[in-house]
Amino acid sequence: DTGVSQDPRHKITKRGQNVTFRCDPISEHNRLYWYRQTLGQGPEFLTYFQNEAQLEKSRLLSDRFSAERPKGSFSTLEIQRTEQGDSAMYLCASSQGAGGADTDTQYFGPGTRLTVL
Amino acid sequence: GQQVMQIPQYQHVQEGEDFTTYCNSSTTLSNIQWYKQRPGGHPVFLIQLVKSGEVKKQKRLTFQFGEAKKNSSLHITATQTTDVGTYFCAVDNSNSGYALNFGKGTSLLVTP
DSSP, X not given: OOSOEEEOSEEEEOTTOOEEEEEEOSTTOXXXXXXEEOTTSOOEEEEEEETTEEEEEXXXXXXXXXXXXXXXSOEEEXXXXXXXXXXXXXXXXXXXXXXXXXXXXXXXXXOEEEEEO | OOOOEEEOSEEEEETTOOEEEEEEOSXXXXXEEEEEEXXXXXXXXXXXXXSTTOEEEETTEEEEEOXXXXXXXXXXXXXXXXXXEEEEEEEEOTTTSSSEEEOOOEEEEEEO
């Protein structure tokens, strides 16, 4: 399978616990994005990477959230001290990143569904 | 970033009927993308429109970008049960230039 993969697919945790999600983008895609989606809403942008550099963070990304892409390949998203409001689907997407400011096609992974009890 | 409003929120049609969803912005858009998300699935890219007045077709789907580049529509002719899902329009998050701002989507239900 050469698409975007995410792990785990589902995560149930208790309030206050830390969780970490992993995203493996399509091979050789330079750009990697994290989005959050709640029921009945479209995906909301959280952050994105160009290779290993985190270039943009949304105001939605509180101090409890941190994302990394250490070698410019896979990425992790960690949420510390989870709250019930963090319950959502966390989607990862990647794009080729052909350069310039043109929007390039984003390919989404299956998502990690987080439930905070 | 740029924001878009999408209507209707829901649409229930009989198989064979047509369906249209609209996406509107108060500002001029550089481009617009459309995605489909099946129930329990993830967004899948359908198309990107860039030019003023652009019309693109994919089988029974017709995508249109307004002359003023402030609105767009997706029209499905003769819906099938496989068309069920939520259709999102998405525009550039102008802060980052690469990330997307999605509309709230139109959920389509098709009954046989």
